[in-house]
Amino acid sequence: MSQGVLAIAEQLEGVFRKVTYEALSEGRRIADSLNCDLTALILGADIDNISKELDQYGADRIIVAQSPAFSEYLTDAYTTVIADYINKENPAVVILGASTQGKDLSARLSARLNAPLAMDCVAIRFEENNLIATRPMYGGKILADVALDGNPQILAIRPNSMTIANAAGAGLIEKLDTDTGNTVLQFIEKSLDTGKVELTEADTVVSGGRGMAGAEFTVIEELAQLLDGAVGASRSAVDEGWRPASDQVGQTGKVVSPNLYIACGISGAIQHLAGMSSSKVVVAINKDPEAPIFSKADYGIEGDLFEIVPLIAEEVRKLKG
Amino acid sequence: MEIVVLLKQVPATESLIGIADNGLSIKTDDIKWVINPYDEFAAEEALQIKEAHGGSVTIISVGPEKTTEAIRTALAMGADKGILINDPAAAGYDGLSTARILAAVLKETPFDLIIAGQRAVDDDNFQVGPAVAEFLGIPNISMVIKQEIIDSKIRCHGTIDGGTVVLEAPLPALFTTQRGLNEPRYASLPGIMKAKKKPIDIKTLADIGLDADRIGKPLTRIMAMQTPPERKGGRMITGDSAKAKAVELVRTLHEEAKVI
Numbered sequence: 001m002s003q004g005v006l007a008i009a010e011q012l013e014g015v016f017r018k019v020t021y022e023a024l025s026e027g028r029r030i031a032d033s034l035n036c037d038l039t040a041l042i043l044g045a046d047i048d049n050i051s052k053e054l055d056q057y058g059a060d061r062i063i064v065a066q067s068p069a070f071s072e073y074l075t076d077a078y079t080t081v082i083a084d085y086i087n088k089e090n091p092a093v094v095i096l097g098a099s100t101q102g103k104d105l106s107a108r109l110s111a112r113l114n115a116p117l118a119m120d121c122v123a124i125r126f127e128e129n130n131l132i133a134t135r136p137m138y139g140g141k142i143l144a145d146v147a148l149d150g151n152p153q154i155l156a157i158r159p160n161s162m163t164i165a166n167a168a169g170a171g172l173i174e175k176l177d178t179d180t181g182n183t184v185l186q187f188i189e190k191s192l193d194t195g196k197v198e199l200t201e202a203d204t205v206v207s208g209g210r211g212m213a214g215a216e217f218t219v220i221e222e223l224a225q226l227l228d229g230a231v232g233a234s235r236s237a238v239d240e241g242w243r244p245a246s247d248q249v250g251q252t253g254k255v256v257s258p259n260l261y262i263a264c265g266i267s268g269a270i271q272h273l274a275g276m277s278s279s280k281v282v283v284a285i286n287k288d289p290e291a292p293i294f295s296k297a298d299y300g301i302e303g304d305l306f307e308i309v310p311l312i313a314e315e316v317r318k319l320k321g
Numbered sequence: 322m323e324i325v326v327l328l329k330q331v332p333a334t335e336s337l338i339g340i341a342d343n344g345l346s347i348k349t350d351d352i353k354w355v356i357n358p359y360d361e362f363a364a365e366e367a368l369q370i371k372e373a374h375g376g377s378v379t380i381i382s383v384g385p386e387k388t389t390e391a392i393r394t395a396l397a398m399g400a401d402k403g404i405l406i407n408d409p410a411a412a413g414y415d416g417l418s419t420a421r422i423l424a425a426v427l428k429e430t431p432f433d434l435i436i437a438g439q440r441a442v443d444d445d446n447f448q449v450g451p452a453v454a455e456f457l458g459i460p461n462i463s464m465v466i467k468q469e470i471i472d473s474k475i476r477c478h479g480t481i482d483g484g485t486v487v488l489e490a491p492l493p494a495l496f497t498t499q500r501g502l503n504e505p506r507y508a509s510l511p512g513i514m515k516a517k518k519k520p521i522d523i524k525t526l527a528d529i530g531l532d533a534d535r536i537g538k539p540l541t542r543i544m545a546m547q548t549p550p551e552r553k554g555g556r557m558i559t560g561d562s563a564k565a566k567a568v569e570l571v572r573t574l575h576e577e578a579k580v581i
Contacts, residue, residue, distance in 0.1 A: 012482075012483065072486070073481075073486075074488070075451065075460070075461055075462075075463070079455075099482050100463065100464055100481050101482070103447040103463070104451055104461075104464075106448075107416075107446075107447055107450070107451035107452055108451040108454070108455050110417055110452065111420060111452035111455035111456055112455055115540065116415075116540035116541045117416070117446075117541070119445070119446050119447050119448060132544060135445075136445065136549075137443065137445055137546075138332070138338045138442070138443055138445070139334065139445065141337075141338040141548065141549075142338055142340065142347065142546050142547070142548060142549075143546070143547050143548070143549050144543050144545070145544045145545040145546075146542065146543055147541070147542045147544050148541055149538070149540050149542065150540045184460050184490060184491055185462070185488050186489040186490070187487075187488060188476065188487040189487045190484055190485065190486040190487065191485055192484035193483055193484050196483065198482045198483050200482065204580070227581060238500070244501065245466070245499060245500035246480055246501075248500065251442055252334060252358050252359075252442060252500065253500065260574065260578075260580040269335070270334075271334045271335065273552075274334075277549065277552050280580065281574070281578045282552065283570065283574070295553075295554040296552040297552075297555060298555035298556075298578070299555055299556060299557075299578075300555070300556070300557045301566050303563055303566065304563070308563050308567055311563055311566075311567035311568075312567045312571060315568055315570075315571035316571055319571060319575060319581070
């Protein structure tokens, strides 16, 4: 009989991703509904000092797999260690963040375990004791309720979709004795954009589109930085080479759900709207009063973004003192 | 170098998507069907690798008969042959079942490298690529923006949240595509003419030694579909000057919306 909820914690360079806290918090809520324990599993090279922190999000047990072999995420090694643990402990539900890493890991895990996977869940509920996951399809144009038949039920949750809740858990730490999960993948190197807020996890996103007309994104970056947010871009801004692909918001880019989304010089093509319409508050700034984005924005300003965005930044600066 | 591209035909991203009367699928009339954009990157990269290293490019797809249009487009871009698994039983399958079918085809198809889209922009599952690699027991690297083949290894630059990572895998391997990998070519007129003579092998599940029992029931079931609440236009911030508009916006966001 499978029981318990297992949350897989994701950390980068010894810092937990925000979606890890969201996964733990949602895992706690599911565990409470099922009246069972929440266990957190964390892999890494140097994680002793951060593992304990997970008890603040309701983890009853914290399983630590620490080895130099886990310093970098490698699909095969992580899949093997986590799948072996799941086969031994038999949890009913496995929950993790649908980050880039979480998507890759959950997909491979589902195949290894022959287990149902709901990718990018934005809500989870129970109907007559059956777990139902809500997930976007068609770039967010459709929300589907999905039932998962089989064990464990794997839930990869979309960043910024579930609330973080503090809950005291027993937080018993156990070391996981494991071999190193043998890998054929070899890590060569990585480069991190230091100081940048990850687009999918940002509370505020300021995006630029065709209206940037090839100019540097300086005004956008400045406002984003003031608001502790991230910079996004429309597909045309990426296609023109003004921004990297990793900044693209939309159906063929990233889907974002920040508290505040500020669209600057973005007309509002259907593919872009699919990527940002679950934002809580949307502001649009555009020269064209007929731009479709205005019909989807909570607040609109008709005008030249190069004039208005710096003025907004100035007001925000005043507000922050 | 034998290269396989996993390809899906999907509604064009500019399509308006409506829910069918059964409430469990989408309305398919009036939809323009295209190659999944991420699979288009896969086809382009396969062709570039073939041009550099020789070999052949095979397109494999699971879908209804009209999927041949998408396969034919990839053949017109320069791919050599196509295989389509067209079986009514496959229509209701989820990502894992589809991966099982693709893996069964691949067990009978020689390959050194498999390239797949990171996701199909209809189901948005991000599942098929890594799952196929798992079923075949080969490594996978996700969200690749650059690759290099050196002897019997592939070195890939993959995007991760907050940066990029460089990983190396022995061939055979599978990688999935991310925007930025390349700029897919258009099919040329001679390419389109040549594609008409290129083979597309249409098979059923039985032809590849599978049946519904062996694949098993899909593990995920769609219970309901809805369209997300539509965003409505709010108010236009007006003012005598750009400055006045900026002041009013920031005041509103701070005091009313409470988001800054």
